[in-house]
Amino acid sequence: MNMKKVLLVTITLLLAVSMCFCGGKKEQKTTTDDSKNIIVFANNAMSEKFSPFFEESVPDLRIVDSTSVQLLYANRNGSLVYKGIEGETIAYNGTNYTYTGPANLVVTENADGTVFYDYTLRKDLKCSDGVALTADDLIFSLYVFCDPTYDGAASVFSLPILGMEEYRSGMESLFSLLSAAGRNNKDFTYWDAATQNAFWADVDQAGVKFVQDIADYCVAAGYANAGDPIGTTMGVWGFPADASATAADVFQIMYDAYDGDLATLSDTEKATASLTSLMNNYDAYTKGIKTGASADYVKGFQKTGDYSVRIVLTEVNAPAADLMDIYIAPLHWYGDKAQYDYKNNKFGFPKGDLSMIRAKTRTPLGAGPYKFVSYENKTVYLEANPY
Template identity: 25%
Template sequence: MKSNLRLRKLCAIALAAAMSAGSLVSCNSGGGTSSSSGSSPESSASASEPASASSDDSSGGSDAPFVYATDAFSQKFNPFIYTTVYDGEVSSICVETVGDYTRNGSVIMEGLGDGTTEEYNGTEYNYQTLSNITVDQAEDSTTYTIELRQGVLFADGEEMNVDDLIFSMYALLDPSYTGTNTFASNDFTGLDAYLSGEAANVEGIQRVDDYTVTLTTDGYSVTTIYDIIGVPIAPLHYYGDESLYDYENNSFGFTFGDLSGVEGNLEPMGTGPYVFDRYENRVVYLDANANYWKGEPKIQQMQFKETDESDKAAAISTGTADFTSPSGSIATLTEIASYNPNGETTGEVATTFSYDNNGYGYVGMNAATMNVGGDPGSDASKNLRKGFATLFAVYRDICCDSYYGDAAKVIQYPISDASWGAPKETDDGYALAYSVDVDGNPIYTSDMTDEQRFDAALQAAIGFFQAAGYTWDDATGTFTAAPEGAQMAYEVIIPANGGEDHPAYLLCEYVRSALETIGITLTINNPSDSNQMWTTIDARTHNMYTAAFSFGGSPDPDCYDRYYSGEIDSGNNNNAISDPTLDELLLNGRISADQSYRRAIYKEALDIVRDWAVEVPYYQRQNIYVYSTERVNVNTITPDITTFWDWQHDLEKLEMN
């Protein structure tokens, strides 16, 4: 399988660098293509009827622009190659993808005709997208049939058809592709032969008619559908070269091995609700797409304005912005509440929405540099890491509450709670992370105070270090020597740019102080440039580090890239876990469509990860959206925002006051 080695790392890098700024990369997710309406009488017409969806007052729209206070752009607004969430938001508002998710995180397989109706939070929502997708799973292959919506126009008035999609797919599969989309990681039939030059096309991509294409893969992978719905439908005539497109003669809109023209077009254009005008003085200017298939947006102009994190919430109060997505910290929520007369985060000045971020914060440990006798998988090596993990785990609650307050919660498994695969407290075998001692006995009792818990954790850590082979001196109550291959001093890297504003800063200080009392040194490395941490990780010389991982837009718990042993040398699997049982579970989890079976598979896999003690799961934070109650008609914001249903949905219905 061809793995896009950069995807997961880019997601993690972007999220770690912005973990206190509330941003994440939405890598390879479907999005921006759905329309939804509840079953209430007030619901708008569905997107299958764009004429009626565009109400009488939408033709003129609001004269006031909608201003979004966002972060700095890399100015790569191309749907194929953007790497930051901020560039991606600009791209996705202009260029839609094949499919999308429901609020629950289900893939919308039927987006045409009557669409798909699914209940969320007591309301029936209808979803319309640009396609229907059917899956035919045979013994040795799987065929995906994509039928596109007919009559959809690009913003420039040209009609969308299947050749635009085929062009986009071949661009993502080209060997010169430099972006992070993982479409090419799938085992499409004939892809190897095409990439090696042995075949003139990808056998698994077959044009059926002007609006239908089939994709065939060897075998079955549960992640393929997510990659398919994440393919941008980019207009061939705009991003490619029409003179170079001849499907019957194996020419797909560009010269094989040369995507310079495709990737060089940085002004996005597609079927989305808005049209890119310009980037000027740190502001992206967007105009309503009069040809939008769901109806022309009521707000005629949008501006995405680069704004410092510290100024985002204030921009809502001062009127310089109508919408923002700041960091969900205690300080930010307190600031927002101060602007409302009622002292709440939603009131007369600001309206706030929150939802689970599709990722999690953690402390990583490198098994390759934190082991005994050069054997990362031995019991002694695991006990060494469990000594550290036990201490990190016990201080999580106090540190998370101190930094995030109600905007985050401590988690027990290395997976986002937004995923359907996340273990629940009611599941058999559910346990708090690193809450038992070296003999398997519970470390804590329910009536312990915080100080008693800290003391109990330290005693448990001592037991783990002794089991790892460290020499303990009863007279001084400290360790005096490390076993072969281990050390008396280790380093943890915090990407806080030399400051203290980071959710793991206090956590590391607590653990450093505790270890100091027993003779073990934890050095906190807080480089002024957080990229230094990733340079060290890339070199595989790190011990411990604090970061956050993003699942992008996918609800799937697949964690092959992060924990499969074959990924250690590929730029993934930063913690060097190598366990044959885990490898088998990760492979089995990818080839079954049975969600119940897969959920059990991943629970077992995550238990192995915890046993190796290469990750201490830390927090699941909330993302927040803040609208100006004074200037935005908050009743027209897409209802029931979730991890998989963000603010860009139903934008054609959004109104200013």
């Protein structure tokens, strides 16, 4: 088993433990001091991304699970609970358990091949600041997860949702465009030479840190020896190089192996830090660049009531309910209510600009069982959600 497979197994086991401890998508059970209602998470592996949109590490996910809610919870068998409001009683190992959750889901397969996913939210879901979650918060969250510039882990946009392709076409992030064009690009239709040069200089310095982060992980985990040439250490990760090779040389080898696809390289090879998190000015490259025509809204995202939303798929898709089991993030905290007008295709933020959402990455707020209090020195302090 190579190093990356070992790491994958390790992360999977950690995630399983995390889900058992926090309740994951399920019933949250966390031990706390009832006199203070305080819980403390401390972990050096935190990447400080506690947003329900952009969490990266397992420790980050624990914070998100503690402060936010997902559409549906899962039972002990791992299946989603479709009747979260009234509850479902399901047997597990000979014992009946009753499960409740934030919402109900009714799935309807139509004669024309389309499929309706009708979600109804509980009316008593309240964020830790006392503001209730409604259909508008779900609509807002869906549009963030499906924005053309979204670069988090969720993949709702990959589903055959009515109008999704038309909405996401005609716009890409500057990062994606620069990455695809390459460092020798001569077409400056959408940016100038100075921007391109600055981008690749930033990528190069981040690449050195990225390789070093992997090497440090290998040494700390006992898979390589401290003091070995970095080319030797990176051989454990699948990218061997000569003893005289530098971290920059190894990053070039990795870059070539992925045919210049920086996003996939980072997602696949990262140890504890993503490539973009090591860039000095990544946020400058996250804005959307219009490259063609696109729709103003997703036809398949339909608000059907104050607490209900329909998502329309153009065809049957087996994992759809799981992929759409997103966190419901409060519009009033992560977005801008003044920019939300459902009837006029305004969804709480400018399309192609997630900067206001990214700005709240280290200060989460939601309707989970706990309220974020503070963060310092790889330690997060939470208290019980009073609502």
